[in-house]
Amino acid sequence: MTANEGLMEFRAWLRMCNYRPASIRFYTTGLPCFWVFLKQSGITDLRSVTRATLEQYTASVLTLPLRRTTQAQRIRSVQRLFVCLVEKNHILIDPAASLHVPSTSGLPRSILTQSEMRRLLAQPNTSLREGIRDRALLELLYSTGIRIGEMIALTVYDVDLSARLLSVRSGKGGKGRVVPFGKEAKKWLQEYLEKIRPRKNRLHPHERSLFLSFLGTPFCLATWQMRIQRYAKMAKIKKPVTAHAIRHTCATHMLEAGADILAIKELLGHQRLTTTQIYTRVRPVAVKEMHQKTHPREKEDDATS
Numbered sequence: 273m274t275a276n277e278g279l280m281e282f283r284a285w286l287r288m289c290n291y292r293p294a295s296i297r298f299y300t301t302g303l304p305c306f307w308v309f310l311k312q313s314g315i316t317d318l319r320s321v322t323r324a325t326l327e328q329y330t331a332s333v334l335t336l337p338l339r340r341t342t343q344a345q346r347i348r349s350v351q352r353l354f355v356c357l358v359e360k361n362h363i364l365i366d367p368a369a370s371l372h373v374p375s376t377s378g379l380p381r382s383i384l385t386q387s388e389m390r391r392l393l394a395q396p397n398t399s400l401r402e403g404i405r406d407r408a409l410l411e412l413l414y415s416t417g418i419r420i421g422e423m424i425a426l427t428v429y430d431v432d433l434s435a436r437l438l439s440v441r442s443g444k445g446g447k448g449r450v451v452p453f454g455k456e457a458k459k460w461l462q463e464y465l466e467k468i469r470p471r472k473n474r475l476h477p478h479e480r481s482l483f484l485s486f487l488g489t490p491f492c493l494a495t496w497q498m499r500i501q502r503y504a505k506m507a508k509i510k511k512p513v514t515a516h517a518i519r520h521t522c523a524t525h526m527l528e529a530g531a532d533i534l535a536i537k538e539l540l541g542h543q544r545l546t547t548t549q550i551y552t553r554v555r556p557v558a559v560k561e562m563h564q565k566t567h568p569r570e571k572e573d574d575a576t577s
Contacts, residue, residue, distance in 0.1 A: 273318045273362055275307045278353065285356040290447075302349030305333065318357065323367045326350065330371055347373045382517035383524050388509050389414060392518075395503040401468045402486070406499060408460040409483055412438075413515060415457035417522035417540050420493055420515035426482040428469075433462055440541065449541050 273281075279300065286296045309329050315321060333346050354368040384392065393410050397403035413423060422440045430439040436458050441448045453461075473479060475488035485491050497514060504513035511517070523536050 273357075274316065275303075275310065275318070278318045278357070279303065281360060281362070282353050282356050285360060286352075298345065299349045299352050302345040302347075303353065305346050306350050306353075318353075319363055321354075321367055326368050326371055344373050347371060382511045382513055382520070384509065384511065384513065384517065384521045386525060388507070388511075389518075389521055389525070391507040392503055392509060392513065395506045401471065404460065404468050405464050405483060406503070408457070408464040409496070410500070410503070410518070411457040411460045412453055413518045414522050415453040416451045417519045417526075417536075418451060419519060419541075420496060422541075423515075424481075424483070424491060424493060424496065427480040428465070428482055429480065431461065431465070431482065433458060433465070447541065449538065451539055 282303075283296060283300060286299060291299075306329060309332060310316075310318075310321070310325075313325065313328075315325065329350065330347055333343050336343065338346075351368045351371055351373070354363070354366050357363045358366045393407065393414065396406040396410065398407050409423065412418075413420070416438060418438070418440055425441070426438065430441065431437075432439075436453050436455075438451050438453060439448065440451060469482075469484060472484040472486070472488045476484075479488060479490070481490035483491055485495070500513060500515055500518070504511075519540070523540060526536060526539075527533065
């Protein structure tokens with residue numbers, strides 16, 4: 273199997289597995305470096321690639337003057353390619369299994385404190401229609417931790433106010449999930465749906481997107497990102513604040529309060545627990561406080577003192 277044949281198979285497999293176009297680009301753009309390596313190594317058939325070949329390739333990638341994220345992308349692309357080849361029965365054993373991938377994990381720089389998050393949520397001017405809409409979106413982002421792309425894709429039919437549940441139908445990898453939201457998010461979302469959205473919907477009565485612009489059309493991602501950054505500036509938050517930072521902040525605050533990591537995994541829509549585990553690296557003070565409150569031996573010391 274040549275590189276071109278493998279690439280065609282790989283793209284078709286990714287589409288069959290409901291990978292989004294952005295994810296397909298991520299995995300396929302990481303492969304050209306691998307094709308060059310195979311050519312230089314005299315390997316013309318992907319079925320001839322061995323574990324030793326891939327370890328040499330990984331070592332060569334790690335010597336390149338690239339960011340860790342780029343190095344990881346190139347190695348993960350090869351890993352996913354060979355998963356495809358195994359599942360399509362082109363090879364029996366996956367030579368890329370357990371390849372070393374450079375760590376890109378770690379909490380983002382923009383984890384907001386609870387005080388900063390409260391200030392951010394308070395910035396929209398809720399005496400204005402746009403302010404109520406923006407407050408509803410910010411509260412929903414923080415309450416659910418869903419991705420901004422998932423938020424933009426929500427329709428009015430995806431909201432169950434009475435049960436305080438969202439149906440996220442456009443999750444990563446094409447997988448949907450149902451996520452709960454809190455009382456504050458419900459309060460502002462209900463006000464938006466009852467008082468603001470019907471006015472905006474008059475211009476486009478058949479539009480079903482949950483959050484609408486001034487013209488009654490769906491918002492684009494870039495517009496929301498700019499609005500979030502403007503509110504962060506108004507709140508005098510010096511950290512770079514994005515919708516994704518709010519997602520990380522939601523998960524971190526819940527874990528610091530004692531939430532189970534498996535529940536966080538389901539809330540965020542992560543496919544692998546290892547993705548969620550970066551949030552366990554919370555502030556040392558929070559870990560110490562939780563240890564003192566929950567560890568049996570700490571409780572025994574209190575009982576005997």
